[in-house]
Amino acid sequence: MSQSTSRCKEQHPCTLEDLGWTKEHDAAFSKYAGPYLAGRVACRQKTVWDVLVDGGSVTAGVSGALRKIGRFPAVGDFVVLLNQPEAGTSMIVDILPQKTRFARGTPGREGADQVIAANIDTVFIVTAAGRDLNARRIERFLAITHASGACPVVVINKSDLADDPVALADEITSISPGIPVIPISAVSGEGVDRLDPYLSPRTTIALIGSSGVGKSTLINRLVGRPVQATSHTRDYDDRGRHTTTVRQLFVLAGGALMIDNPGLREVGIGTASAGIADTFPDILELAEGCRFSDCRHEEEPGCAVQAAVADGTLSASRLNSFHRLMRELAFERDKEEIGLVRLEKKRWKEIGKIARDFAKTKGR
Structure with missing residues (x-):
């Protein structure tokens, strides 16, 4: 086996169990015998994976069979490696079943869901006191987190810069019922210990958020040493530069696993329909009182949701956000259906070509 220092960053030696390996992985890997190894993807660098x-750790490419079907490992995936000691190389030949799959929609009409990380237990949605604290963006992050199957936690960094951190947390709690909201300061360490219940050994946490909210500073605080570069936010708009350029898995001192992500400024909802119910439970509960079961909560008579907006029980901005995300989901479904039709036409075209070529060969 060609073992090497990770191209991303130096990693502590771990066992598969330390990395979150389970009996389910054992069962999935049992069909492989001979020169095969199991491992977990720590990061990707262009065309190779650590x-x-x-x-x-090993640095490996991806087999031609996986490339042909467009199946590439994400950070956090458990994979099967074909060990070739005679050539001094290793090749990823399979990706084991994913417990959770965290993805976001990519911008553009032809965009497909982009896998951010796999096999995540908890997602820390990191925002910061100041201009980055955006309720609508948090709702979008919550939708894709719920859809992944992971549990969300909202982390408000730089809370020491807020006049009233408690009021700040209460503001976010109002749009994320039942979701933990934890104000911290990654620089001073204040409140960081409140994250401990989510950092159990062998559990995997992903960090997501905009550039400049302090994800890299939080990683450095939790790892206990500087493993990620950091930079200051710009004074005029509170935004930061992309100091994190690759997704990477770190092993924390306590045994938890944490995946840092580059800053996400555009967050497409993708096809995360499963996350809408958990993101807007208040609206869906109100909808049970609507006169019509297919009410869209716009101008229909007897709409209990619109009535709640009128009497101040529900904010108009929250309902607008719900409508925006539902329209995006409808667009993504239409786009997916169009894509399937195009794929089917392409397949029939290829079948027709094969039939014509066969007929020509037979006629010779």
């Missing part, structure tokens, strides 16, 4: 294995 994979953590028992006691070290």
Whole structure:
């Protein structure tokens, strides 16, 4: 096996169990015998992946079979490596079943869901006191987190810069019922210990948020040493530069696993329909009182949701956000259906070509 220092960053030697390996992975890997290894993807660098294995790490490419079907590992994936010691190389030949799959829609009409990370237990949605604190953006992050199957936690960084951190947390709690909202300061360490219940050994946490909210500073605080570069936000708009350029998995001192992500300024909702119900439970509960079961909560008579907006029980901005995300989902569904039709036409075109070529060969 070609073991090497990770191209992303130096990693501590771990066992597969330390990396979150379970009995389910054992069962999935059991069909492989011979020169195969199991590991977990720590990061991707252009055309190669750094994979953590028992006691070290390897740098590996992806097999031609996986490339042909467009199947590439995400950070956090458990993979099967074909070990070729005679050539001094390793090749990823399979991706084991994912427990959770965290993805976002990519911008543009032809965009497909982009996998951010796999096998995540908890997602820290990191925002910051100041201009980045945007309720609508948090709702979008909540929708894609719920759809992934992971549990969301909202982390308000730089809370020491707020006049009233408690009021700030209460403001976010109002749009994320039942979701933990934790104000911290990654620089001073204030409140960071409140994240401990989510950092159990062998659990995986992903950090997402805009550039400049302090994700890299939080990683450095939790790892206990500077492993990620940091930069200051710009004074005129509170935005930061993309100091994190690749997704990467870190092993924390307490045994938890954490995936840092580059800043996300555009957050497409993708096809995360499963996350809408958990993101807007208040609206769906109100909808049960609507006169019509297919009410869109716009101008229909007897709409209990619009009535709640009128009497101040529900904010108009929250309903507008719900409508915006539902329209995006409808667009994504239409786009997916159009794509399937195009794919079917392409397949029939290819079948027709094969039939014509066969007929020509037979006629010779």
